[in-house]
Amino acid sequence: MDFTALGLPLLIFTAATVVVLVVLNVLTGDQTRYLKQLTTYGGQGQKVLQAGLTPSANIIKQRDFSRIGIVQSLLSATSFADSLQSELTQAGIPLRVGEYFTLRVVVGIVLSLPVLALQLPGILMIPVAVVGFFLPQLYLRRLQGQRLQKFNDSLVDALSLMANAMKSGSSFLQGLDLVAHELPAPLGDEFGQIVTEISVGTPVEEALQNLTKRVPSYDVFLMVTAVLIQRETGGNLAEILDSISYTIRDRIRLLRQVKVMTAQESMGAILVGSLPIVMGVGFTLISPAYTRPLFDETLGRIMLAGALGLEIVGFVVMSAVSKIDV
Numbered sequence: 274m275d276f277t278a279l280g281l282p283l284l285i286f287t288a289a290t291v292v293v294l295v296v297l298n299v300l301t302g303d304q305t306r307y308l309k310q311l312t313t314y315g316g317q318g319q320k321v322l323q324a325g326l327t328p329s330a331n332i333i334k335q336r337d338f339s340r341i342g343i344v345q346s347l348l349s350a351t352s353f354a355d356s357l358q359s360e361l362t363q364a365g366i367p368l369r370v371g372e373y374f375t376l377r378v379v380v381g382i383v384l385s386l387p388v389l390a391l392q393l394p395g396i397l398m399i400p401v402a403v404v405g406f407f408l409p410q411l412y413l414r415r416l417q418g419q420r421l422q423k424f425n426d427s428l429v430d431a432l433s434l435m436a437n438a439m440k441s442g443s444s445f446l447q448g449l450d451l452v453a454h455e456l457p458a459p460l461g462d463e464f465g466q467i468v469t470e471i472s473v474g475t476p477v478e479e480a481l482q483n484l485t486k487r488v489p490s491y492d493v494f495l496m497v498t499a500v501l502i503q504r505e506t507g508g509n510l511a512e513i514l515d516s517i518s519y520t521i522r523d524r525i526r527l528l529r530q531v532k533v534m535t536a537q538e539s540m541g542a543i544l545v546g547s548l549p550i551v552m553g554v555g556f557t558l559i560s561p562a563y564t565r566p567l568f569d570e571t572l573g574r575i576m577l578a579g580a581l582g583l584e585i586v587g588f589v590v591m592s593a594v595s596k597i598d599v
């Protein structure tokens with residue numbers, strides 16, 4: 274029996290089933306179970322849920338990567354799973370590592386199905402599936418960047434709000450709580466998590482250092498370092514926060530100027546890098562016989578490999594030239 278007639282519907286059904294299970298798992302989270310685990314903290318469990326913490330929060334010291342026992346055991350034995358779970362948290366995606374990998378596999382399978390449907394050379398399924406497998410990773414990076422950008426844009430307001438609250442007589446913890454309630458996500462959620470961790474017994478220094486792990490931003494590192502130094506040496510924390518807010522505001526202004534000046538180079542890198550790929554895919558779809566020698570003959574495969582290598586090198590070089598650290 275033809276594989277396309279039998280395998281194509283089976284692959285589609287499998288991919289759809291996995292996607293539905295992942296979505297249902299996200300919508301029906303385990304907040305009740307984690308609330309029970311937090312009863313030992315003196316009734317602070319409800320506060321944790323109100324702060325919007327995810328199961329990967331530092332306040333919960335249990336690594337939960339998958340609901341499948343064998344997958345959980347395999348992922349728990351690696352440090353890679355911890356790193357990937359941190360990346361999911363930084364992007365604000367409520368998925369476990371096992372679910373995330375399953376989703377990547379499904380995307381790779383789904384994107385490779387048109388190769389069978391269009392009766393193109395079967396070898397094309399491999400690069401298409403690889404591209405589909407890494408597309409969610411690129412989307413994850415984009416979400417991380419967007420969430421980090423929103424956090425940095427709101428950090429100046431948060432520091433000013435905390436400084437004004439402390440000038441009016443509030444404590445540092447009350448200033449953190451004020452920011453958590455007054456400013457929107459993601460900054461409000463992250464500061465709310467700091468307040469919750471401190472309220473259940475975590476030292477202030479450790480709670481602030483946890484923030485730098487969840488939000489890999491130089492501005493956050495600058496703020497946390499200044500606060501930690503002030504707690505050891507003393508001084509007017511309100512004035513320190515005001516000075517940091519001015520510094521961050523000037524740095525953001527300079528970064529935006531640099532971004533505008535390098536926009537043309539960045540766009541050129543994207544266009545130059547994607548144009549040969551788009552043209553190759555277009556020729557393959559319009560006239561498969563025209564590009565078939567590239568896949569069937571040894572010389573053609575060597576030329577494709579060389580072109581791909583040069584594409585990667587050119588894209589990396591142009592991206593590095595247009596990227597300026599401030």
